[in-house]
Amino acid sequence: MSTYTKKQVSDLVKGDLDWDTLHRMLSMPKDKGRYSHYMSVLQDQVSWKDKIILPLGPHLFLAETSVEKKIVTKCSCGHEYGDYKKNWKLNALVYVRDSVEKMEEVYPRLMAPDTGWQVYREYYCPSCGVMHDVEAPTPWYPVIHDFQPDLKTFFDWLDLPAPAGV
Amino acid sequence: MTIQQTLVSEETKSAKLLRSGLTLNEHRNMILQRTTSSGFYDGLETLDFKETDPIGYERIFSKLRAGLVNSREVAKKIAASPIVEQEGELCFTLYNVAGDCIATSTGIIIHVGTMGAAIKYMIQNNWESNPGINPGDMFTNNDCQIGNVHPCDIATIVPIFHAGSLIGWVGGVTHVIDVGAVGPGSMSNGQIQRFGDGVQITCRKTGINDTPLRDWLHESQRNVRTPKYWILDEKTRIAGCHMIRDLVEETVREEGIEAYEKFATEVIEDGRRGLTSRIKAMTIPGKIRTVAFVDVPYAHEDVVVPSPFAKIDTIMHAPCEITVKPDATWRLDFEGCSRWGWHTYNANPVAFTSGIWVMMTQSLVPTERINDGARYATEFRLPKGTWTNPDDRRTAHADAWHFLVSSWSSLWRGVSRTYFGRGYLEEVNAGNSNPCNWLQGGGINQEGEIHAVNSFETAACGTGACAVKDGLNHAAAIWNPEGDMGDIEIWELAEPLLYMGRTIKTNTGGYGKYRGGLGFETLRMVWGSADWTMFFMGNGYMNSDWGLMGGYPAATGYRFEAHNTGLQDRIGEGKSLPLGKDRDPGECEFEKHLGPDARVKRDKQCITTEAIFENGDLYLNYLRGGPGFGDPLDRETAAIADDLNQNFLLPEFAQKVYGVVITQNKAGEWSVDEKKTMARRLEIRKERIARGTLTQQWMESERQKIIDKDASVQVQQMFASSFYLSARFLSEFKQFWDLPEGWDLKEEELGIPMFGAKHHMDLSELPDVHPVIMTEQ
Numbered sequence: 005m006s007t008y009t010k011k012q013v014s015d016l017v018k019g020d021l022d023w024d025t026l027h028r029m030l031s032m033p034k035d036k037g038r039y040s041h042y043m044s045v046l047q048d049q050v051s052w053k054d055k056i057i058l059p060l061g062p063h064l065f066l067a068e069t070s071v072e073k074k075i076v077t078k079c080s081c082g083h084e085y086g087d088y089k090k091n092w093k094l095n096a097l098v099y100v101r102d103s104v105e106k107m108e109e110v111y112p113r114l115m116a117p118d119t120g121w122q123v124y125r126e127y128y129c130p131s132c133g134v135m136h137d138v139e140a141p142t143p144w145y146p147v148i149h150d151f152q153p154d155l156k157t158f159f160d161w162l163d164l165p166a167p168a169g170v
Numbered sequence: 171m172t173i174q175q176t177l178v179s180e181e182t183k184s185a186k187l188l189r190s191g192l193t194l195n196e197h198r199n200m201i202l203q204r205t206t207s208s209g210f211y212d213g214l215e216t217l218d219f220k221e222t223d224p225i226g227y228e229r230i231f232s233k234l235r236a237g238l239v240n241s242r243e244v245a246k247k248i249a250a251s252p253i254v255e256q257e258g259e260l261c262f263t264l265y266n267v268a269g270d271c272i273a274t275s276t277g278i279i280i281h282v283g284t285m286g287a288a289i290k291y292m293i294q295n296n297w298e299s300n301p302g303i304n305p306g307d308m309f310t311n312n313d314c315q316i317g318n319v320h321p322c323d324i325a326t327i328v329p330i331f332h333a334g335s336l337i338g339w340v341g342g343v344t345h346v347i348d349v350g351a352v353g354p355g356s357m358s359n360g361q362i363q364r365f366g367d368g369v370q371i372t373c374r375k376t377g378i379n380d381t382p383l384r385d386w387l388h389e390s391q392r393n394v395r396t397p398k399y400w401i402l403d404e405k406t407r408i409a410g411c412h413m414i415r416d417l418v419e420e421t422v423r424e425e426g427i428e429a430y431e432k433f434a435t436e437v438i439e440d441g442r443r444g445l446t447s448r449i450k451a452m453t454i455p456g457k458i459r460t461v462a463f464v465d466v467p468y469a470h471e472d473v474v475v476p477s478p479f480a481k482i483d484t485i486m487h488a489p490c491e492i493t494v495k496p497d498a499t500w501r502l503d504f505e506g507c508s509r510w511g512w513h514t515y516n517a518n519p520v521a522f523t524s525g526i527w528v529m530m531t532q533s534l535v536p537t538e539r540i541n542d543g544a545r546y547a548t549e550f551r552l553p554k555g556t557w558t559n560p561d562d563r564r565t566a567h568a569d570a571w572h573f574l575v576s577s578w579s580s581l582w583r584g585v586s587r588t589y590f591g592r593g594y595l596e597e598v599n600a601g602n603s604n605p606c607n608w609l610q611g612g613g614i615n616q617e618g619e620i621h622a623v624n625s626f627e628t629a630a631c632g633t634g635a636c637a638v639k640d641g642l643n644h645a646a647a648i649w650n651p652e653g654d655m656g657d658i659e660i661w662e663l664a665e666p667l668l669y670m671g672r673t674i675k676t677n678t679g680g681y682g683k684y685r686g687g688l689g690f691e692t693l694r695m696v697w698g699s700a701d702w703t704m705f706f707m708g709n710g711y712m713n714s715d716w717g718l719m720g721g722y723p724a725a726t727g728y729r730f731e732a733h734n735t736g737l738q739d740r741i742g743e744g745k746s747l748p749l750g751k752d753r754d755p756g757e758c759e760f761e762k763h764l765g766p767d768a769r770v771k772r773d774k775q776c777i778t779t780e781a782i783f784e785n786g787d788l789y790l791n792y793l794r795g796g797p798g799f800g801d802p803l804d805r806e807t808a809a810i811a812d813d814l815n816q817n818f819l820l821p822e823f824a825q826k827v828y829g830v831v832i833t834q835n836k837a838g839e840w841s842v843d844e845k846k847t848m849a850r851r852l853e854i855r856k857e858r859i860a861r862g863t864l865t866q867q868w869m870e871s872e873r874q875k876i877i878d879k880d881a882s883v884q885v886q887q888m889f890a891s892s893f894y895l896s897a898r899f900l901s902e903f904k905q906f907w908d909l910p911e912g913w914d915l916k917e918e919e920l921g922i923p924m925f926g927a928k929h930h931m932d933l934s935e936l937p938d939v940h941p942v943i944m945t946e947q
């Protein structure tokens with residue numbers, strides 16, 4: 005099994021990793037130690053202290069709060085979306101592209117969906133305005149709860165102690 | 171899993187194929203029972219052979235796998251069809267006696283499962299007593315009710331014997347250019363039932379003593395439009411199967427029959443364990459929910475079908491709940507899918523489940539060791555009555571891919587969330603493009619012969635963005651990882667269509683921090699044909715891919731065709747011509763180079779049926795791009811300048827979506843002002859906050875629309891059909907939107923034909939038919 009340095013994982017996250025190492029990552033069995041380096045690289049990117057335990061996107065994390073040891077969903081800017089078991093999207097801002105005009109802001113004429121069939125729902129952080137997700141469902145479609153991790157088993161798999169709030 | 175009880179007394183009498191004295195069905199049932207009760211394939215708690223003689227085990231595997239790949243490469247050269255010869259749309263697979271795959275070649279590996287299902291069908295329906303299974307036999311199958319993806323994938327299956335006993339099977343499949351459906355071309359529209367979907371052959375014995383039977387040859391060749399290709403495709407399949415049979419016989423001579431048979435069972439348990447160890451090493455346990463859609467716009471006047479009840483707009487709905495379990499097996503549940511329909515996009519469960527391995531070999535199990543073991547580590551649930559498990563034997567399947575590729579795109583997003591969470595960013599893929607358009611048609615070609623075409627330029631669409639790099643441009647399609655767009659010169663020989671241009675399709679990659687790969691476009695002018703038709707097949711009103719984690723979906727499709735173009739006059743007069751770059755479809759560039767009487771269709775109707783094309787008419791083949799990853803405002807400005815300078819992106823959207831402030835110098839080169847861009851991006855973030863609504867607040871207004879039943883008929887039809895099939899989906903929907911107890915939506919309210927909704931008849935209702943069921947339903 006290959007192992008990698010924190011610097012290499014940091015380069016991977018930045019999109020700067022050299023191709024030889026990236027290719028090794030793709031073709032060799034996975035390195036179980038990646039998780040720890042990854043968490044430490046992500047933690048360095050944010051200005052807050054709560055401990056990141058799982059990223060849901062480039063700017064969205066599950067983090068353990070430092071005082072109450074609760075697990076919350078949190079934006080890189082520090083905005084909190086509440087308990088990690090709840091769908092963070094319900095506490096985000098949404099903007100729905102449901103007309104020709106709104107679609108033509110993002111794609112040329114004829115290259116976006118017909119909004120009688122499909123809409124784009126853009127989810128933004130209420131504090132910093134980063135776009136965490138774009139859904140492309142039909143009108144009426146329930147907001148998708150993308151991922152509900154089983155954190156207890158996950159930490160078992162990693163051979164690491166699970167956070168107290170799991 | 172079906173366990174077919176011993177059928178009739180004739181079965182025991184005929185049991186002479188196996189050294190054990192069991193019938194094939196008894197043999198398979200015992201494997202299934204041992205697997206179910208122990209959790210290990212065939213009850214193999216230990217891999218004795220692999221553990222005691224690892225070198226011998228690997229020697230057999232390497233020899234078989236290399237031989238399979240080599241046979242495919244050699245056999246491919248026999249075919250004349252560019253679909254096979256250029257695109258590599260063929261595959262050879264080796265099975266054990268029970269019809270479980272041991273190893274496969276490269277190529278369209280979806281057929282690992284489909285040919286396995288055909289073998290299992292023969293086993294379960296007592297082919298050994300009638301028509302009999304003997305050395306030198308060949309069987310042909312393309313029946314979609316047995317598990318085939320679509321009728322144009324023709325499989326030849328050859329049993330392998332040693333010392334008079336059956337020891338396995340080899341199957342070879344090619345995607346043929348035409349199967350004599352109502353519409354010409356291999357994945358056509360026009361027909362809406364099996365009875366127009368082309369010739370369907372049900373595991374028929376088509377050869378004995380290594381020789382195809384004459385009645386089969388005569389009958390099959392006249393049932394298709396393109397017999398020359400058909401004949402050479404069949405020779406390709408037979409040659410490959412026989413090479414692999416020789417290889418197995420040689421392996422048995424060298425390694426002994428005991429070793430071979432042991433290997434042929436253990437390797438599947440090995441494959442099962444391989445998947446679970448990868449799931450544990452790469453993913454995160456828990457629940458992932460995802461969904462996909464695609465459009466079926468049949469109300470339009472350019473869709474001409476024989477039955478009035480098919481003339482409706484509908485939407486394919488494929489929600490999926492993926493559960494990664496603590497024991498590192500997983501379950502994929504498609505509860506809530508919409509109903510099958512009167513079109514050619516229905517799919518058999520085997521096509522669905524087998525196809526998933528095509529994508530998983532590109533991420534979760536990127537190994538040559540893919541075999542049926544992975545299936546045994548996966549629970550699939552495909553509810554009966556849905557588009558991917560029809561409860562009616564009339565369904566057509568010619569372009570099952572329209573739905574399959576769309577539903578799978580969402581699975582990439584699902585598993586990618588887990589790769590992303592663990593830091594395996596190199597594996598993240600925002601999804602696959604909808605690999606289309608399928609340029610198809612037929613008539614009398616430039617050689618004066620009856621002809622049909624299906625351009626496989628689709629094999630090179632844009633791929634999805636990764637979490638560390640952009641998707642690849644005009645690179646691949648989900649169904650064949652070896653994608654290739656094919657040479658222009660070869661397509662011009664195969665089709666009466668000249669290339670006016672072939673170029674990258676601007677603005678088709680989904681935006682993101684990393685963008686999706688771009689598609690490409692080719693403009694074709696009909697030339698040299700006598701009587702010619704063509705039609706379009708792809709997504710238009712909807713996207714089937716979504717972006718991931720803030721990325722956008724790829725651009726949708728649109729249609730361009732032109733008739734009475736005046737191009738022959740313009741060529742004579744030396745005037746400008748449309749040369750194949752439709753950079754911004756809103757600008758109508760092609761129309762500037764056509765005669766005054768040209769009739770142009772430029773719209774979102776990307777599914778049509780046969781239309782007449784005269785020489786000089788134009789057809790735009792637009793091959794789609796892939797979805798993007800991450801917020802576009804995070805994209806490096808240098809990459810955006812690069813996109814602009816390579817014509818990958820229109821300046822308007824560089825500004826609006828990526829928030830860059832750009833200038834163009836006299837030489838036409840774009841550059842980005844870093845400082846101004848930073849400021850502009852901050853403003854865009856503020857604009858987003860200003861225009862966004864708190865989701866919970868927005869839900870109030872959306873809820874009111876639902877109560878008012880304010881949505882297009884096709885959207886309501888989709889929901890109504892899913893509600894009818896799934897009480898759970900309806901109840902979750904009502905709970906999410908907090909709808910009143912009595913709220914419901916039925917198709918009856920919509921005033922559209924509902925043929926098939928309530929009254930249907932399954933294949934299993936035919937006499938003496940025992941379908942093979944390998945998924946929960």
Ligand SMILES: [Zn+2]
Binds near residue numbers: 082130132134
């Ligand atoms: Zn934020």
